[in-house]
Amino acid sequence: MSTNGHAATQSDIARAAGVSRSLVSLALSGSPKVAADTRRRIQEVAASLGYRVNVSASSLARKRSTIIGLVLPNLRNAFFEQIAACLGRATARRGLTLFVTVGSDQPEVLHQAIESLLGVRVAGIVFVSPWLPGEDLLAIGEEVPVCVIGRRSPGGRVDSVRVDEEAAARLVVDHLAALSMRTICYIGPRMTDEASRHNRERSLARAAEAAGLDFEVRDCGEDAGPATRAALNEHPEALGLVIHNDVLAIDAVPVLRESRRTLGDDVALTSYDNTYLALREEFSLTSVDQPEDLLGERAVDLLCRRAGLSPDDAQETDSGTGARSVVLAPELVTRTSSLGR
């Protein structure tokens, strides 16, 4: 493709097409001020030269980036993959590019990743279930549009999109109550994901109380097996297990199996996220579904408005506005783990 030394530039195109550089720029960016056939000729030359716009130069000149940063806490949860995919689609649809940096439990690594994002002057950052302290989010929100998914807004300029945790808890608890469970036992991760964990725990506690069920909590580490075993031992019957997410819940399945208790009768298992793990024949988990598509769509929406990247009819930028929150309704998908076979 490249005729000479390196990647073709607009100057190369201009020279080859015998027009000015500015005309090339206008034609390529689809400005209506360029004659149709002029544009076509320029586009052909560009294509023949293997031209590809230099995004850095472009955003430098137009003082507006088209890159959105996504910060995931880790890759150990299929939910994150789905969210990433949905965000990828939502951004692509708007001509934006999504770059993901994989967070870490180590604060230094995370901050380094965020620095990188700020360094390239991204148009905005979306954080999925960040364990960052609220103040950190607030501070970042002062520098660049920020939206958190799956967590409450800490205020400031930080927008939030999440599922209604209270509603989810009611769905779960009511389902288990309808199955005649007497006790709800929530098993959540000890260290990671503090914020979401506490939130979930509180909501479940409230829902259990409202439904007149006993409620207890157990911690687990990377493996939810031991905690599950302990819960089963202590509650000989009618136990409704609620595990923080699918990834952890699959540890409980073999334990349940070996306990030889009657699934759907004296014990039922539910979890959150409804990822591909929940679908697997061997697991078949009842799980709270989060509408990733919508979550992603709304997150990008909020970001764009704040960044002034909205559809052109947008009268003004929202950049000055305070935090906005979008709360979506969850859905419970019931499967073998709570219904027996």
Added chain:
Amino acid sequence: MSTNGHAATQSDIARAAGVSRSLVSLALSGSPKVAADTRRRIQEVAASLGYRVNVSASSLARKRSTIIGLVLPNLRNAFFEQIAACLGRATARRGLTLFVTVGSDQPEVLHQAIESLLGVRVAGIVFVSPWLPGEDLLAIGEEVPVCVIGRRSPGGRVDSVRVDEEAAARLVVDHLAALSMRTICYIGPRMTDEASRHNRERSLARAAEAAGLDFEVRDCGEDAGPATRAALNEHPEALGLVIHNDVLAIDAVPVLRESRRTLGDDVALTSYDNTYLALREEFSLTSVDQPEDLLGERAVDLLCRRAGLSPDDAQETDSGTGARSVVLAPELVTRTSSLGR
């Protein structure tokens, strides 16, 4: 932080410090041509202004990017997370930034992601186990330094870093042979990951032959359970199961359990990748470990040489050179799944 409207620039610093813009640039980039206290003063002013270099502008001016793109096939395998983390460290160590784009099974999405990377003029791209046709990789390799991990180089300028698949197969087969298994059954994914699958299959076949064992192959979809069940039914004893990776192998564990055959005696299970799943108490899989740290380190190494980003003593760029390959030794970590309890 920001005094006026927006993010501080070097001009702001120059003005505030009463020096020229070029001096600011030199001081900030740590040039030795700047007096120590001048530099310090400038750095202080920069810090007080909350200055952060504009990476786009910087790489535009120096005609050299510090961003490395990583293309993962998906996020459904913990191995990918580990590789991403290792690459993140390897790049950070060199002052480079890693941006990952999550591939997809849909070619359009993948190509779009690659376009984005090329659009920001990344210094190089590393692909992990890409399912892309060799020609596509070759073509991308003509535009930018490329390194593939976990796959043979297609030639051209595409470098490769991978584990010795033949050696891995021998480790697995010899281990199973030592346990007196008579048949090796390899279960691999049907659609995805073609290249790596065929490679693995062939290597195992050869190793089995060398060891004088029977060898057979079974396909599976997203769930390796059914294929495992079929294999168990057809081979009443001394069956050595080799599953393509940990993610799939965990499906086999419950099947094995329900088959009630004697683990480590008449059936043994091994897999690849040795991720956190293999460690889980409930699974405890014997698995082939890939040295992610080394893989990542070497990949970044190759990329930097090709991009002319090597340590300053580097005499020349390797950009013109043909494909290089680094082949690393795998290791087999034995656990319950092949040893019984």
Added chain:
DNA sequence: CTGAAAGCGCTTACAG
């Protein structure tokens, strides 16, 4: 409809 010119933020020879 088209071109000349200035500028985005930063870097890098080149003179002092």
Added chain:
DNA sequence: CTGAAAGCGCTTACAG
């Protein structure tokens, strides 16, 4: 050790 100047690739008023 420091500054003036040109340029990276692109965009955008501003004149024609």
